[in-house]
Amino acid sequence: MKRIYIASRFQFDDNGTLKNDFRVHLLGNESFLLEDHCKSVIFNNEEYRYAGPFFNEKASEHNLSASFGKIVVDVEKKSIDECDAFIAVFDNEVSPGTITELIYAAMSNKDCYLFYQSSDNKSENWFPIEFAKSLGIDVVSYKDIKEVEKIFNFNK
Numbered sequence: 001m002k003r004i005y006i007a008s009r010f011q012f013d014d015n016g017t018l019k020n021d022f023r024v025h026l027l028g029n030e031s032f033l034l035e036d037h038c039k040s041v042i043f044n045n046e047e048y049r050y051a052g053p054f055f056n057e058k059a060s061e062h063n064l065s066a067s068f069g070k071i072v073v074d075v076e077k078k079s080i081d082e083c084d085a086f087i088a089v090f091d092n093e094v095s096p097g098t099i100t101e102l103i104y105a106a107m108s109n110k111d112c113y114l115f116y117q118s119s120d121n122k123s124e125n126w127f128p129i130e131f132a133k134s135l136g137i138d139v140v141s142y143k144d145i146k147e148v149e150k151i152f153n154f155n156k
């Protein structure tokens with residue numbers, strides 16, 4: 001089965017949970033965003049397995065003298081290396097990690113897609129969006145994350 005990586009900023013609610021992250025809505029359970037449960041998804045009429053990223057609390061506590069950050073980066077690079085399709089979703093607060101992962105995936109010749117939140121086809125993140133276009137990445141604007149969610153059909 002093909003693998004898909006869906007990069008985006010992790011969305012925490014006021015209680016510190018990820019239950020409002022769009023990937024949790026797609027996967028059906030917050031635990032599926034915390035570790036690999038081999039959930040499948042239909043994208044572009046093909047079946048894929050969700051391959052990450054997976055949130056790890058230790059990563060959010062990372063400092064440059066810790067070895068844990070390197071472990072997280074190595075795991076995510078490996079997941080991108082092994083994926084067949086890479087999707088980045090930008091909202092109005094784009095994660096530097098998502099941008100870095102997108103560039104890495106594009107430079108690794110992955111099938112890449114970028115969805116960005118816009119109003120009237122404008123975005124504060126115009127530079128990475130235009131850069132992605134220059135790399136040949138398919139770029140699509142959305143106004144509400146539900147538009148992106150409709151693209152996927154995760155089997156629950």
